[in-house]
Amino acid sequence: xxxxxxxxxxxxxxxxxxxxxxxxxxxxxxxxxxxxxxxxxxxxxxxxxxxxxxxxxxxxxxxxxxxxxxxxxxxxxxxxxxxxxxxxxxxxxxxxxxxxxxxxxxxxxxxxxxxxxxxxxxxxxxxxxxxxxxxxxxxxxxxxxxxxxxxxxxxxxxxxxxxxxxxxxxxxxxxxxxxxxxxxxxxxxxxxxxxxxxxxxxxxxxxxxxxxxxxxxxxxxxxxxxxxxxxxxxxxxxxxxxxxxxxxxxxxxxxxxxxxxxxxxxxxxxxxxxxxxxxxxxxxxxxxxxxxxxxxxxxx
Numbered sequence: 001x002x003x004x005x006x007x008x009x010x011x012x013x014x015x016x017x018x019x020x021x022x023x024x025x026x027x028x029x030x031x032x033x034x035x036x037x038x039x040x041x042x043x044x045x046x047x048x049x050x051x052x053x054x055x056x057x058x059x060x061x062x063x064x065x066x067x068x069x070x071x072x073x074x075x076x077x078x079x080x081x082x083x084x085x086x087x088x089x090x091x092x093x094x095x096x097x098x099x100x101x102x103x104x105x106x107x108x109x110x111x112x113x114x115x116x117x118x119x120x121x122x123x124x125x126x127x128x129x130x131x132x133x134x135x136x137x138x139x140x141x142x143x144x145x146x147x148x149x150x151x152x153x154x155x156x157x158x159x160x161x162x163x164x165x166x167x168x169x170x171x172x173x174x175x176x177x178x179x180x181x182x183x184x185x186x187x188x189x190x191x192x193x194x195x196x197x198x199x200x201x202x203x204x205x206x207x208x209x210x211x212x213x214x215x216x217x218x219x220x221x222x223x224x225x226x227x228x229x230x231x232x233x234x235x236x237x238x239x240x241x242x243x244x245x246x247x248x249x250x251x252x253x254x255x256x257x258x259x260x261x262x263x264x265x266x267x268x269x270x271x272x273x274x275x276x277x278x279x280x281x282x283x284x285x286x287x288x289x290x291x292x293x294x295x296x297x298x299x300x
Contacts, residue, residue, distance in 0.1 A: 002237030054085030
């Protein structure tokens with residue numbers, strides 16, 4: 001996608017996006033550090049910082065590639081980072097949707113099968129990334145058509161899985177609101193559930209658009225370099241990658257999702273979001289304190 005980068009127009013465009021990603025990286029790291037000092041642990045702000053740093057690296061590599069178009073290693077590195085960085089946003093959406101599901105349908109959201117299944121999905125994300133990197137490097141260093149065909153099949157499998165993964169947050173939100181309401185619903189973070197749901201749905205739809213475009217491009221029949229398709233243009237490359245990603249960053253950062261989706265540290269079971277699970281311990285401590293006071297008064 002995007003073709004061979006050139007000094008004009010790629011470098012000026014990359015420079016603009018570079019400034020935006022640097023600004024979002026600084027903003028999210030500042031938010032993360034301020035929250036950490038207050039004891040407000042929210043790792044996903046740090047994940048957004050990591051995503052921005054990955055995109056900064058991507059753009060720097062693309063600028064270097066535009067100046068050295070025959071450097072194969074730069075081309076490989078630039079293409080790998082284009083596909084790798086956005087995975088962090090996919091995972092963030094999944095976690096946010098999971099918190100909505102656990103809030104509204106705790107018997108499903110906290111079920112051991114779903115918890116172990118989430119870990120498996122994260123492992124498959126890492127596996128898909130390794131598959132894409134390996135097949136990309138191998139296909140660029142071999143002339144054997146059979147090997148190239150196998151590499152393309154591996155890439156298609158990995159990128160299709162990523163598309164399916166981006167749809168899972170919407171599935172979780174759908175389950176949370178479709179099933180009958182339960183009296184044990186919990187609230188977490190700031191703001192209402194409607195605004196939280198809107199953030200997750202909109203962010204997930206943008207990620208589906210990104211992953212769907214990449215999957216569609218890869219599943220389409222290869223076109224010759226001299227006659228590229230419309231989806232191979234530079235405009236599509238920058239819009240369906242960086243523009244949509246900036247929109248996601250703006251949505252999550254400016255809506256202060258670190259406040260809206262914050263949950264108590266160590267939440268591992270139903271009731272932890274609203275600290276109901278800790279209430280019996282507090283009651284027992286208070287009763288023990290009353291007994292101690294009573295015994296002390298009798299002794300006096």
